[in-house]
Amino acid sequence: MARSTAQRVAMALRERIEGGELPPGTQLSEEALGRDLEVSRNTLREAFRLLIHESLVEHLLNRGVFVRVPTAADVTDVYRMRTALETAGVRAAATAPAPLRAAVAASVDEGERAAAEGDWRQVGSADLRFHRALAALAGSPRIDAAMDRLMAELRLAFHAMPSPHRFHQPFLQRNRVLAGLLEGNESARAEAELITYLDDARELILDAMREAGR
Amino acid sequence: MARSTAQRVAMALRERIEGGELPPGTQLSEEALGRDLEVSRNTLREAFRLLIHESLVEHLLNRGVFVRVPTAADVTDVYRMRTALETAGVRAAATAPAPLRAAVAASVDEGERAAAEGDWRQVGSADLRFHRALAALAGSPRIDAAMDRLMAELRLAFHAMPSPHRFHQPFLQRNRVLAGLLEGNESARAEAELITYLDDARELILDAMREAGR
DNA sequence: CTGTTGAGGATTGTTGAACAATACCTTAGC
């Protein structure tokens, strides 16, 4: 038992949330889940704290915890912070260790390979990995952790979209372009491209959310 | 009772930690603190989760929670992330709402006023407020929250310094310069100055930590 | 019909005690 019970419970809930089994807005009842997962209410509450930290769920006093429902304002703000962290990575690209630079290129390859095979789920996760790799160029554990949380929030927002795969496809090519600029040490151009890239992506998501009636 | 018991307990502990009553490295015993604050162990543990989220304390499995002891690597990393967030604010300065821009100027004034009165504690907190105001120019709640956590961590690091006030003084003037550049909409120069500013500050802290033998 | 008020029931918040699991300290042996 390397992990605590609370951590295992949190992991189980995380899978159910990201798998869509517990869609945004669902209340996580202490009694029902406790019975289901065979843990006490106290332990379950400890697990909730872990998920709150990842902003997968939110806690309303005396009302309980709910799977978060990202609003348009949330998406806008996530992209603001993403832009700050990813540009920080891009700026550090020239002096970043080779393995970190290689990770960027690798995620682009993976995305293209997955697209060729028609595995759109993989395309999406490769895209997230690409952006995480960009921010990771900064070489900062705290930036990495913050990116992880932002990506988790974004995955929640994707639940509100009709076809997430159609969303990722047009960005495959732009990922390739960005990676090329970084390999050529054209940091300034890469940064400018990244900013318009993220602006475009944000608008696409917001459009989709409006269409889905949120 | 607008806040939950756990939140009130967390607040009490936060004060004790930032006030130096519970210095870095101190173990927070569940039994002793529970008796002291007159809450049950379960509630105390919930309070711990809140402080863990603020990275004021850390939790080691089966060993308990301890007031965090920032290492040199922590300080370096905090400054990496600060740089990312504060430069994001500076870049958005030109288009930021007037109240946010006013907050920057106000914090510089406060720092100078406090210095004139010899209130070095106030100088320090005005300095932190200045940097928080810089990041806040980005207009992002998530960036604001992240900055709050970074500043809290930094306050912990200051505990290891002999005289924090001597540290803040030389930066009063540079704050004024930075604020001036922002008011003149010279974002690029402000950004460059901010980066060297943060590099210098980081080195001063690291030097102090080495001297204090950590 | 709209809006307000007030039980009643359900859920969360908190407590205290108990036991299990783990880490730390002490002692015994070599």
Add this chain to the structure above:
DNA sequence: GCTAAGGTATTGTTCAACAATCCTCAACAG
């Protein structure tokens, strides 16, 4: 001095109970 075994203190988890709060829904007034 070092390693191994055992005892003790602390944390991890469970359980049952009660208090506090919110939500529902019906009754009622305007």
